Amino acid sequence: MFDRILEVLPEIGVAMGQTLTMLLVAIPLAVLLGTPLGVLLYTIGPNGLKHRPKLHRILDGLVNLIRSFPFLILLIAIIPVTRFIVGTTIGTAAVIVPLTINAIPYFARFVEQNLSQLGGGVVEAARSMGASRSQIVRDVLIVEAKPGLVSSITIMTVSFISYSAMAGLVGGGGIGDFAIRYGYYRYETPLMITAIVLMILLVTLVQLGGSYIARRLDKRL
Amino acid sequence: MIEIQNVSTSFDSPNGRFTAVDDVSLHIKRGTIQGIIGFSGAGKSTLLRNINLLERPTSGRVLVDGVDLLTLSDAELRTKRHDIGMIFQHFNLLNNLTAQENVELSLKFAGVGKAERRRRAAETLEIVDLSDKAGAYPAKLSGGQKQRVAIARALATEPKVLLCDEPTSAVDPRTTASVLQYLADVNAEFGITIVVVTHEMNVIKAIAENVAVMEEGRVVEQFDLSELQRPGFHPATQSGRYLISDEIQLDRSAHATAASEGLLNV
Numbered sequence: 001m002f003d004r005i006l007e008v009l010p011e012i013g014v015a016m017g018q019t020l021t022m023l024l025v026a027i028p029l030a031v032l033l034g035t036p037l038g039v040l041l042y043t044i045g046p047n048g049l050k051h052r053p054k055l056h057r058i059l060d061g062l063v064n065l066i067r068s069f070p071f072l073i074l075l076i077a078i079i080p081v082t083r084f085i086v087g088t089t090i091g092t093a094a095v096i097v098p099l100t101i102n103a104i105p106y107f108a109r110f111v112e113q114n115l116s117q118l119g120g121g122v123v124e125a126a127r128s129m130g131a132s133r134s135q136i137v138r139d140v141l142i143v144e145a146k147p148g149l150v151s152s153i154t155i156m157t158v159s160f161i162s163y164s165a166m167a168g169l170v171g172g173g174g175i176g177d178f179a180i181r182y183g184y185y186r187y188e189t190p191l192m193i194t195a196i197v198l199m200i201l202l203v204t205l206v207q208l209g210g211s212y213i214a215r216r217l218d219k220r221l
Numbered sequence: 222m223i224e225i226q227n228v229s230t231s232f233d234s235p236n237g238r239f240t241a242v243d244d245v246s247l248h249i250k251r252g253t254i255q256g257i258i259g260f261s262g263a264g265k266s267t268l269l270r271n272i273n274l275l276e277r278p279t280s281g282r283v284l285v286d287g288v289d290l291l292t293l294s295d296a297e298l299r300t301k302r303h304d305i306g307m308i309f310q311h312f313n314l315l316n317n318l319t320a321q322e323n324v325e326l327s328l329k330f331a332g333v334g335k336a337e338r339r340r341r342a343a344e345t346l347e348i349v350d351l352s353d354k355a356g357a358y359p360a361k362l363s364g365g366q367k368q369r370v371a372i373a374r375a376l377a378t379e380p381k382v383l384l385c386d387e388p389t390s391a392v393d394p395r396t397t398a399s400v401l402q403y404l405a406d407v408n409a410e411f412g413i414t415i416v417v418v419t420h421e422m423n424v425i426k427a428i429a430e431n432v433a434v435m436e437e438g439r440v441v442e443q444f445d446l447s448e449l450q451r452p453g454f455h456p457a458t459q460s461g462r463y464l465i466s467d468e469i470q471l472d473r474s475a476h477a478t479a480a481s482e483g484l485l486n487v
Binding site: 121122124125126127128129130131132135139140143144146147217218219220221 | 273275298299300301302303305306307309311313314315316317318326327329330331358359360371374375378384
């Protein structure tokens with residue numbers, strides 16, 4: 001059994017590398033693009049700094065639309081978009097596109113939720129100090145929401161470790177795909193267990209790290 | 222200093238149009254401490270927010286230092302707000318910033334450079350005797366200390382006016398005295414015009430020179446606190462008398478108690 005594991009060890013290494021690549025590209029991109037989208041959703045929402053009912057309804061609907069797709073179907077449905085962006089429809093790069101497209105509205109919702117939970121007091125104080133809307137977002141809302149946002153990034157990363165397992169469908173690889181190929185299709189249970197243990201380790205590390213950073217940033221207690 | 226002229230403020234609510242402030246005129250002299258008292262829902266907090274346009278009046282004029290705020294552009298209004306500090310019942314400090322950083326925030330919004338911000342924030346914290354707490358986060362401060370940080374934050378931009386919305390309603394009586402002492406001190410030392418909104422008459426008695434009594438959105442009477450010393454002086458309105466009496470009055474007849482609890486059909 002251990003011989004077999006050792007035999008495919010290089011492949012396990014490659015699979016782990018692919019998973020990490022997917023996460024390290026998709027998650028930062030989602031944070032980078034999802035944050036402004038989430039801020040916008042909050043700002044033009046009913047309790048935001050500048051309520052824009054029509055625009056809010058459109059954006060809100062768009063976010064719901066993308067979030068409604070089961071990831072497996074999104075993966076296939078946006079193949080033309082994937083081809084346009086990365087020039088290929090198979091491999092790790094091709095999975096990163098749907099992962100990112102799924103993660104952006106996912107994180108935007110987290111941002112919107114974190115901001116709306118802050119309460120109006122600090123915003124009112126900032127307005128009384130003559131802050132502009134962008135200053136309120138940058139220097140007040142984001143500052144106060146930071147610990148919550150880190151927790152949200154953690155939750156998102158864990159979810160996307162799971163989503164990344166579907167990458168095999170377009171030849172994207174990754175540790176989840178490895179578990180499916182060897183464990184499920186070839187009945188090599190020890191290899192499946194090895195892959196699953198690695199995923200448990202990865203999730204645990206992400207969760208521990210995320211919780212630690214969030215706790216360090218949170219000054220409420 | 223502050224001229225409120227025929228100000229009305231209404232809101233659209235699901236139950237129809239609600240008028241929070243109803244045709245109020247009030248003149249607040251430079252360097253004085255003006256009290257505004259009333260029961261919950263009397264419109265006193267809305268009136269206070271009319272002074273820095275956190276709440277825009279539906280009609281009327283608001284002049285601060287001779288400038289009609291309602292004629293200002295957004296950018297001009299933001300600049301003007303650096304001259305009008307404000308503190309709140311629940312302090313409204315940023316939890317994730319230290320006392321020092323909270324104070325620096327108002328200076329940052331006023332466009333003050335980093336080094337200058339640090340210097341002036343430290344100076345202002347000294348006024349409220351919190352230099353030793355500069356690095357502390359709000360969670361580590363008592364209610365009184367938080368309100369003092371909020372006072373420092375409001376004072377850092379050297380405003381001419383300080384608006385206080387129930388500044389002592391969330392702290393205990395001894396802390397109330399200390400917070401009011403700092404407010405009285407900054408009034409005396411810097412000549413800052415202070416407007417205090419509260420439902421506590423003892424706060425008004427302790428600090429204000431003049432009080433406006435509000436009821437259902439209107440100022441129903443206004444008098445100098447020195448009047449209270451004059452024998453035979455009585456507030457003209459029931460709200461005024463109740464607030465002055467400073468006592469909780471109950472109707473002890475069983476009938477009234479049961480009726481108020483809805484146990485009797487009366």
